Amino acid sequence: MTEQAVLRVDNFSKSFFLHEQDKRIPSASDVTLSVFSGKLTALVGPTGAGKSSVLKGIYGTYLAGSGKILYRTATNDEVDLAQADPHCLLAIRRQEIAFVTQFLHVLPRQSCEEVVAQPLIVQGVTRHDALEQARTMLAALNVPEALWGISPATFSGGEKQRVNLARGFVFGARLLLLDEPTASLDPYTTELVVAQLEKLKQQGVAMLAIFHQTELVERLADSLVELKVPAVRSNVMEEYANENVPH
Ligand SMILES: Nc1ncnc2c1ncn2[C@@H]1O[C@H](COP(=O)(O)OP(=O)(O)OP(=O)(O)O)[C@@H](O)[C@H]1O
Ligand SMILES: [Mg+2]
Numbered sequence: 001m002t003e004q005a006v007l008r009v010d011n012f013s014k015s016f017f018l019h020e021q022d023k024r025i026p027s028a029s030d031v032t033l034s035v036f037s038g039k040l041t042a043l044v045g046p047t048g049a050g051k052s053s054v055l056k057g058i059y060g061t062y063l064a065g066s067g068k069i070l071y072r073t074a075t076n077d078e079v080d081l082a083q084a085d086p087h088c089l090l091a092i093r094r095q096e097i098a099f100v101t102q103f104l105h106v107l108p109r110q111s112c113e114e115v116v117a118q119p120l121i122v123q124g125v126t127r128h129d130a131l132e133q134a135r136t137m138l139a140a141l142n143v144p145e146a147l148w149g150i151s152p153a154t155f156s157g158g159e160k161q162r163v164n165l166a167r168g169f170v171f172g173a174r175l176l177l178l179d180e181p182t183a184s185l186d187p188y189t190t191e192l193v194v195a196q197l198e199k200l201k202q203q204g205v206a207m208l209a210i211f212h213q214t215e216l217v218e219r220l221a222d223s224l225v226e227l228k229v230p231a232v233r234s235n236v237m238e239e240y241a242n243e244n245v246p247h
Contacts, residue, residue: 008070009031035206119170
């Protein structure tokens with residue numbers, strides 16, 4: 001029997017209408033991909049190809065323009081996240097899907113360990129246990145203990161990225177979405193992240209990840225989906241380039 005995908009995206013497209021310029025900008029066109037338990041699907045392509053837009057569409061940050069986002073839940077129901085009502089989407093997000101975005105948004109008074117523990121507390125884990133797991137993950141990602149009690153609002157780019165990753169890793173997600181998870185990290189810390197991703201794969205987590213480093217794609221990806229800059233936008237960009245050629 002063929003294995004069922006945890007996530008199947010069929011012909012997802014998304015565009016934005018820029019009113020002041022009266023132009024429609026496609027941000028992702030006809031994207032089709034599958035993500036399986038214990039496997040990592042890498043999403044690659046040039047800047048502006050729509051990689052982040054696909055992840056935001058799956059997570060519900062962006063409404064899908066067209067296409068299906070079929071997610072198989074822990075109870076083996078198939079839900080089209082593109083059509084799901086907001087309550088259903090939020091419940092799935094709270095329990096099953098973690099999204100490590102490119103940027104960490106935090107409340108100024110929330111300490112680093114609380115930021116990491118928060119998704120677990122929302123899931124019903126006791127505060128004590130959630131903080132324990134948060135500290136273990138922060139240590140595994142080499143975040144200095146002196147920073148655990150401080151708000152990450154003032155952290156460096158790499159420190160913020162590690163807090164963001166720790167939050168995604170402790171979540172206990174069935175589907176993990178990762179947007180350039182190692183972009184601000186040095187080679188040593190990148191290896192710590194790779195070790196965690198390999199561990200999560202062994203635990204059966206399905207992952208969809210955007211990496212710019214080919215080496216990481218080669219090491220971690222089980223399948224590869226390449227996005228191209230949508231044709232209409234290539235034309236817009238060409239127009240722009242022509243208009244801006246110095247005469
Ligand atoms: N909220 C938005 N409003 C308007 N246009 C948007 C929005 N989000 C994305 N876009 C457009 O969609 C295009 C694709 O953006 P996206 O962030 O998905 O690209 P990407 O492949 O992740 O690029 P990068 O590798 O630089 O992160 C952008 O060039 C932008 O023009
Ligand atoms: Mg992006």
